[in-house]
Amino acid sequence: MSRPPSSPTFKENAAAALADPALQGALHFVETNFPARRRAAVEAxxxxxxxxxxxxxxxxxxxxxxxxxxxxxxxxxxxxxxxxxxxxxxxxxxxxxxxxxxxxxxxxxxxxxxxxxxxxxxxxxxxxxxxxxxxxxxxxxxxxxxxxxxxxxxxxxxxxxxxxxxxxxxxxxxxxxxxxxxxxxxxxxxxxxxxxxxxxxxxxxxxxxxxxxxxxxxxxxxxxxxxxxxxxxxxxxxxxxxxxxxxxxxxxxxxxxxxxxxxxxxxxxxxxxxxxxxxxxxxxxxxxxxxxxxxxxxxxxxxAMLAGAFHDMLRCIRCGACLNHCPVYHAVGGHAYGWVYPGPMGAVLTPALIGVDQAGHLPNASSFCGRCEEVCPVKIPLPRLMRTWRERAFSRHISPKTERAGLGLWAFFAKRPKLYRLAFGLGMRLLARLGRTRGRFSWLPLASGWTAHRDLAAPQGATFQAQWRKARRNA
Amino acid sequence: MSAREQVFSAIRRGLGVTGDEAPRRKIVADRLADHPTGVVPSRGKLEGDERIGLFLRMIERAAGTAMRLAGPDELPGAVLDYLKRAGLPPALRRGEDAYLAGVPWNRTPDLVITIGPSDGHDLVAISHAVAGIAETGTLMLTSGSENPTTLNFLPDHHLVVVEADTVVGDLEAAFARLREREGAEHGMPRSVDLITGPSRSADIEQTLILGAHGPRRLHVIVIGDPRKLRASPAARKRRAKAAAAAAETSPPVAR
Structure with missing residues (x-):
């Protein structure tokens, strides 16, 4: 390989891309131009x-x-x-x-x-x-x-x-x-x-x-x-x-x-x-x-992809529709992905070609909105394949320690539904009380990854599960 | 192990096969021999004048220009007219195509015609298409001394003659014509060019500009009496019956 991939520094690449006004202007064209034109061609x-x-x-x-x-x-x-x-x-x-x-x-x-x-x-x-x-x-x-x-x-x-x-x-x-x-x-x-x-x-x-x-x-x-x-x-x-x-x-x-x-x-x-x-x-x-x-x-x-979980990716005909419809691509452009293939198809293909240790960030660069799969001409389940890479990165201990610890903690509760309901019910009520006056948090312990970039809305008091049960009872 | 064996054994390992399985071999041999047709859009399923109308509309939608002539006798005048209006000198390059050779070019003695491939110094070339595809306004041209490939890409203006009865509804029908024309002994030509409109690029700020590396203008001339094309329902039925009978008696198309 003549050019070392910069995929390992995806987060830094993305931050630089977001701060580049010329790039943002160019990317705006992709977002506003392509999806509507493709839709018209398809509807014809x-x-x-x-x-x-x-x-x-x-x-x-x-x-x-x-x-x-x-x-x-x-x-x-x-x-x-x-x-x-x-x-x-x-x-x-x-x-x-x-x-x-x-x-x-x-x-x-x-x-x-x-x-x-x-x-x-x-x-x-x-x-x-x-x-x-x-x-x-x-x-x-x-x-x-x-x-x-x-x-x-x-x-x-x-x-x-x-x-x-x-x-x-x-x-x-x-x-x-x-x-x-x-x-x-x-x-x-x-x-x-x-x-x-x-x-x-x-x-x-x-x-x-x-x-x-x-x-x-x-x-x-x-x-x-x-x-x-x-x-x-x-x-x-x-x-x-x-x-x-x-x-x-x-x-x-x-x-x-x-x-x-x-x-x-x-x-x-x-x-x-x-x-x-x-x-x-x-x-x-x-x-x-x-x-x-x-x-x-x-x-x-x-x-090697023929046998495994990423077999579907071999159908790809390189049309670029998944890039043109991807909110992450619209925001950071192709170079942030750090290698040859960007966007959702790149997020799935790159780890397969250069290794998930190099390109493990790419499958995380997704909002899972599913538009890539909706527009794919050969119906590749791109979000599912990105999720599979995330699972691989987790099981191979490639993802960061804090992320793994957080997921481990969550898994501990998720496997114990009664404890989960109790702990999260208490947590939500506590956060609701603390956030009563402002309705949002600009800082929370253990949540700086979120609050460094935007406020976290304060919960309203009841958990999703509690509201769900209530709605079922009333129905 | 050779590189070839390495690739094949990796694929077979991935698929969990040996490559010797008779049923798999039969599936592939049958698919290649039968080349079944997939989904064909209804758009191109038109006859006669309507089909040619769609062909011309789709060419114009792809930023090409198009016209119809009743017969080849009208071609020299129409070409000279095109050149005049585009402000071009009365010069034209063509290949050895028999149809183009049979055009009475002597009716326009001012028009200088040269024959053979282009070296990049020609402004205008004329070619004869194997087929026109109404579905997308696409031309099918094949390489050879009849219509050299360089004529399709080097001149600024490319004029293409399509005989009206070679305008087909869809891509599959055009490939069927190609198979008929090439026959078993010839196989495919070096290149088959499917051309839809003039060359273009949108690589700078997605601004569409015509005339990237190939022709700046593509002008299609459909030649043939439209009245002869408007097949009556009876004639259509006769033709279908004849085709069905031929399909029963003749061996499968060899390739």
Whole structure:
């Protein structure tokens, strides 16, 4: 891994994010923009929920037969003149890609957007091998020149405003006039387009990710809006697809089901602008396209998830809807999560990939409002999976001592219902009396974790259980 | 153990299988051979003119432009008109596609046509789509010397001809056409491009801008006599009967 995760300091990251006015302004766009647009796109398609069930069933079926679909996929890629490489770990995947580039004496590679590429830290490994990677997706290009991770899985630069991007372009594009007007996004895009256009032609190798792999045909599918992925895959002599084993679907019909839920969930489009199916290298009479086609299939902990509690997470199609609907993501943004995958999907996936000891805070960064599961196109029970991580962190004694002591104390009472009712009844009455005048507490012993940030409302006297019994008697 | 064996054995360990189980192998083989259809939205289930109407509406909703012509004879004039209105020089690049080659381009002697893939210096290209998909206003194009892939992405303006009788209702029908066209001996082409509107990005402050890395404009030209498309209920029934009979007698589609 080229970049150590900052997930262990999630709390500090979050505090810094909350105090960053530029970031808060950028995040406000996500909260106000996406949920309404997605809802409109979903409501325009009466079959959307049936398609979600269909998409979930396809992914579950494929995962249950993953070994066999992988065999079929591999065979078809080879039949079509391509190469398949298996990478058990991130290090293996990096080594394979570097070797492919070295065999071609590659100095420059263009890259389409790939979260698997981010996961394995591919750019740093290419650079270490003396190969210059150039990201071509606008958002990825921006985070690359800033030496940052993407802060969102489909909108990498969503944490930035146009003035920040203009500053970065002035810093990096030094051959252009200093006084040029970069005040509007159109000017920034035009500059990136012109800069990157040359790179597509200069590059020796083009590297893209894949949204889906089709076993029936040996096809890698990419879904984009800009067209950069297609230029990256078409103009250089070699096309490398860096992807992971859970991206498989059986057939073109299955692909159709998933495409219908992906674009609507991700960007509220009926269909993304470019959905491209790549099968093998250029054919003998083709006038364009790459001469070599490689698919690198990464495992990196995914096969270990097949058996366990986090199996459902392997259905994820990386649409980003759970990020767009998450109140925690809206508040702190993607970088606070400290690694490649942020938001609810990241809170479940990151501990599985880098360990719960590193990423144990992430499953706690949830209000359990459940919107992530409601909007998930493949119905992953994200809140339940986050709860499972919390249980694991507790049972492995990873969570802080005070938290564990508090939970232990609560568990002592919870297992003794009579004592629980007595103790909590007394406690509530005491707190009600103490808080009678102000109606709230700004400080309480053992509760500073709460009262440091906001007041605690004083109880009204009776416990929930007491009120519940009373209501049942009266009913 | 090779990397490949390592990945396969880890997956099989995770699933608790050996990979040799005959019932599992049969399930996968059948799924790949039968490629069953899932949920198909009712939106695209239209015929003739109505289907083409939906196709054109969806293209425009995706920020593309669209027009209809009665026959290929009208194409040269329409293209020249488009170029004039966009303030472009009368030049156009195309591939070796037979349909485009058969267009009477000599009717517009001012129009300079070059043939072959693009090196990035063309402002305008014209391609011939394999199919149009009404459901989402999507074009299906395939790679090859007929319609080189570079024409789809490098020029600023991409004009795409769709024959009216190749406009299908939904994505599944377009893939069925692709299977028919490719046949068992060819398999899939290097690339199948499903294109819905012109290139765009919203990566800076979520401001949507057209013309990111690909074409700034996408103009779709549907060619075909609309009257011939409006199938009568009787004709529709005849066609369905013929299709059912063919399905019974012909072997399953080979891939």
């Amino acid at each position: 398609l009466p079959e959307f929920d049936a398609l979600r069930d269909s998409a979930r069933a396809i992914k579950d079926h494929t995962l249950a037969h993953l070994d066999l679909y992988l065999e079929a996929f591999e065979q078809k890629v080879i039949e079509n003149g391509g190469h398949v490489h298996f990478a058990p770990t991130a290090a293996d995947a990096n080594r394979i890609v570097v070797e492919i580039c070295r065999a071609k004496n590659a100095r420059l590679v263009t890259k389409g957007k790939s979260m698997v590429g981010e996961e394995i830290g591919l750019n740093a490994h290419l650079e270490a091998a003396g190969i210059r990677p150039v990201e071509t997706d606008l958002g990825e290009y921006i985070v690359q020149i800033r030496d940052e991770l993407p802060s969102h899985i489909i909108m990498p630069a969503v944490h930035l405003n146009k003035a920040q991007v203009a500053d970065d372009f002035r810093r990096v594009h030094t051959d252009l006039p200093r006084d040029r007007d970069l005040s509007e996004p159109t000017a920034l895009l035009a500059e990136a387009r012109a800069t990157l256009r040359e790179k597509y032609f200069e590059a020796d190798v083009g590297i893209t990710g894949a949204n889906f792999l089709v076993a029936e045909t040996g096809t890698a599918v990419i879904v984009t809006n800009e067209g950069n992925g297609d230029l990256t895959a078409t103009l250089p002599k070699v096309h490398v697809v860096i992807t992971s084993i859970e991206k498989l679907v059986p057939t073109l019909e299955d692909l159709s089901q998933l495409l219908r839920v992906l674009a609507r969930s991700a960007t509220a489009q009926e269909m993304s602008v470019y959905t491209t199916l790549f099968t093998g290298p250029r054919r003998s009479d083709d006038p364009d396209g790459p001469e070599e086609f490689h698919v690198v299939l990464l495992d990196n902990g995914r096969s």
